[in-house]
Amino acid sequence: MNQLIDVGVIGGGPAGLNAALVLGRARKSVMVIDEGRPRNRVTRESHGFLTRDGISPSEFRRIAMEQIHAYPSVQFVEDQVVTITGTDGDFHITTAQGMTYRSKKLLFAVGMKDLPLEINGLSDVYGKSAFVCPYCDGWELRDQPLVLIVKGARALHLAKTISGWTNRFTICSDGPDELTGEQREELKLHSVPVFHSPIERIVSTEGMVQHVLLTDGTIIPCTGIIFAPKLITGSDLPQSLGCQLTKTGTVIVDEFGKTNVPGVYSAGDAATERYQVITAASLGSLAAVGINSELIAESWNSKG
Structure with a gap:
């Protein structure tokens, strides 16, 4: 494909889709490239998104794409991007199926990926009775006995947070708890049990x-689990183009998703550690505004 489009969106989750919606309405040509394997595909329901509370991730995407199809300048491709070359104004996107697309601007909405779940039995309950975000699933677990699989400072933070939904929870650090003495005392003060023995299975x-x-041999009865997943960036492509990353692999962006690389933007879980559907969608919208403003300015100035 030799046609130069305005924006190549890499990733079709909430951030990429919301960006495509805003850009489509701004009459920009957009290509959304997504391999169709979202991180939240194991999740039955998504919560906390106004008008869509309790919707399944697959239904969320179906409705989003149905609405975006009203804007003919937006196209969707189910494929995986493998390389990107070029510079601001003419990026060349090559996919696993051997297709090449050209775009003036890039938006990475590649999200994060879970590393394999090492705890025996955790994959069987993930998305059904084991979750990673109290704000997403805490209501469904309210007043229930829970196990928090977490260690270090995150253990104290998660204990404080989950206490808004239930006071019946136990921390399993699955090995050394990595807590400070002060943190242990605070958990003890609030009668939070902490078990250090490794987990045999769930x-x-x-x-x-x-x-x-x-x-x-300890058995801890529970009806729900909250755990801290181990994540890696959804794609190495931003870094390969020279985008600056945080220590945790998040792309560093400004308030409108702009990276340090000219013409390259990022949004959603790839650009924040606040992993919520509504946050990802809002960041996608802001990035789209940033991209559209840049394209408009370039067009305006070229005629001056």
Whole structure:
């Protein structure tokens, strides 16, 4: 494909889709390239998004794409981007299927990816009775006995947070807890049990957790789990183009998603550690405004 489009959007999650919507309405030509394997595909319901509370991720995408199709300048391609070359004004995007697309601007909405779940039985309950975000799923777990699989400063933070939904929870650090003495005392003050023994397995029935079994034989009954996932960036492409990253792999952007590389933007989970659907969508919208403003300015100035 030799046609030069305005924006190549890499990733079709909430950030990429909302960006495509805003750009389509701004009469910009857009190509959304997504391989169709979203991180939240194991999730039954998404929460906290006004008018879409409780919707499944697949239905969310279906509705979004149906609405975006009203804007003919937006196209969708199910493929994986493997390389990007070129510079601001003419980027060359090559996919796994051997296709090449050209775009003036780039938006990376590549999200994050979960590393393999190492705890025996966790994959069986992930998205059914084990979750990663209290704000997304805390309501469904309210007043229930929970196990928090987390360690270090994040353990204290998660304990404080989950206490808004239930006071019946136990911390399993799955090995050394990495807490400071002060943090242990604070958890003890609030009667939060902390178990250091490694987890042998999570016992469940049809995805619903029954208990957590530790290697020392301890059994911790629970009906839900909150755990801290291990994540990596959804794509190395931003870094390959020279985008600056934080220590955790998040792309560094300004308030409108602009990176340090001219013509390159990023939004959604790839550009923030606030992993919520509504946050990703809003960042996609802001990035689209930033991109559109840049394109308009370039067109305006070229005629001056």
